[in-house]
Amino acid sequence: MRAARLIKMVLLLQSRPVMTAAELARELEVSERTVTRDAQALSEAGVPVYADRGRAGGYRLVGGYRTRLTGLARGEAEALFLSGVPGALREMGLADAASAARLKVSAALLPSLRDAPDTAAQRFHLDAPAWFREPETPAPLPVLAEAVWDDGRVLARYRRAEDTVERRLEPYGLVLKAGVWYLCARVATNGSFRTYRIDRFTAVDPLGERFDRDPGFDLPGFWAEQAERFARSILRAEVVVRLSPEGVRRLPHAVDPLAARTALAEPGAPDAAGRVTVTLPVESEEVAYEQLTALGPEAEVLAPAALRERFAADAARAAALYHPGDG
Numbered sequence: 001m002r003a004a005r006l007i008k009m010v011l012l013l014q015s016r017p018v019m020t021a022a023e024l025a026r027e028l029e030v031s032e033r034t035v036t037r038d039a040q041a042l043s044e045a046g047v048p049v050y051a052d053r054g055r056a057g058g059y060r061l062v063g064g065y066r067t068r069l070t071g072l073a074r075g076e077a078e079a080l081f082l083s084g085v086p087g088a089l090r091e092m093g094l095a096d097a098a099s100a101a102r103l104k105v106s107a108a109l110l111p112s113l114r115d116a117p118d119t120a121a122q123r124f125h126l127d128a129p130a131w132f133r134e135p136e137t138p139a140p141l142p143v144l145a146e147a148v149w150d151d152g153r154v155l156a157r158y159r160r161a162e163d164t165v166e167r168r169l170e171p172y173g174l175v176l177k178a179g180v181w182y183l184c185a186r187v188a189t190n191g192s193f194r195t196y197r198i199d200r201f202t203a204v205d206p207l208g209e210r211f212d213r214d215p216g217f218d219l220p221g222f223w224a225e226q227a228e229r230f231a232r233s234i235l236r237a238e239v240v241v242r243l244s245p246e247g248v249r250r251l252p253h254a255v256d257p258l259a260a261r262t263a264l265a266e267p268g269a270p271d272a273a274g275r276v277t278v279t280l281p282v283e284s285e286e287v288a289y290e291q292l293t294a295l296g297p298e299a300e301v302l303a304p305a306a307l308r309e310r311f312a313a314d315a316a317r318a319a320a321l322y323h324p325g326d327g
Contacts, residue, residue, distance in 0.1 A: 138181055156196075156201055169185040240301070241280050
């Protein structure tokens with residue numbers, strides 16, 4: 001445990017010019033006293049860790065010291081080679097750079113770990129595109145990927161309804177969601193952050209200008225917020241449903257996850273059979289019909305009346321199919 005912590009401490013100091021004891025303690029999840037002891041242990045082992053005193057002081061490595069990745073355990077080395085998404089890297093035009101990086105990391109590993117890339121690749125594979133669709137690489141993707149890496153402004157034209165709109169954009173990040181690429185960018189003219197489907201761009205031209213990235217921008221957080229906002233925006237209708245315990249369990253798998261969380265957050269009191277009544281936000285009655293049909297007899301639609309009647313008619317037809325001689 002301590003050996004892994006010492007290696008992490010060296011790697012942290014390699015990545016930054018100087019770190020305070022408090023910063024190291026926070027990253028390593030230990031006390032500042034433990035940081036002091038670890039720094040002393042590294043120094044005694046020959047790693048040139050130096051402590052600067054004073055208000056602006058901290059720990060740093062002397063003389064550009066670098067360590068090889070000889071402290072990686074097998075599981076860590078194999079996990080390292082799972083961090084890339086080959087198809088996505090290829091679409092962004094980064095396959096060659098990623099391949100070179102993997103070769104360099106492989107060369108730095110201990111001989112006993114040189115097979116880590118192969119053992120990981122033979123055990124795990126990420127297939128990002130959704131089922132039943134041919135993955136297509138949007139033509140502007142490599143240009144946008146380069147702009148994201150270089151913090152370069154672009155002039156983008158994209159389809160919006162029946163019109164083509166032109167915007168000066170500052171590309172912050174790319175997101176691959178179920179086989180569809182999205183760009184998270186700041187609009188240069190007003191500073192607002194927007195999300196664009198890349199396959200709707202008709203042209204993207206680099207402007208040869210760099211922009212100053214907002215250090216507080218958090219791509220995963222921004223995407224999660226945008227995704228939830230979109231999900232809430234399309235849930236415009238409500239359906240009242242009585243669910244069996246099995247229906248409660250299966251609801252998150254049948255409807256939008258956000259809708260299921262909202263409905264199950266405040267369920268009604270269970271009846272004698274353990275069934276609960278919930279109000280489910282849905283995109284439309286038609287979508288609700290398609291989704292709730294998957295729950296079969298585990299869900300009873302109570303409202304709206306038209307949807308309840310539709311389910312009742314379907315139930316009667318199904319009963320007639322299975323009991324043609326009754327009634």
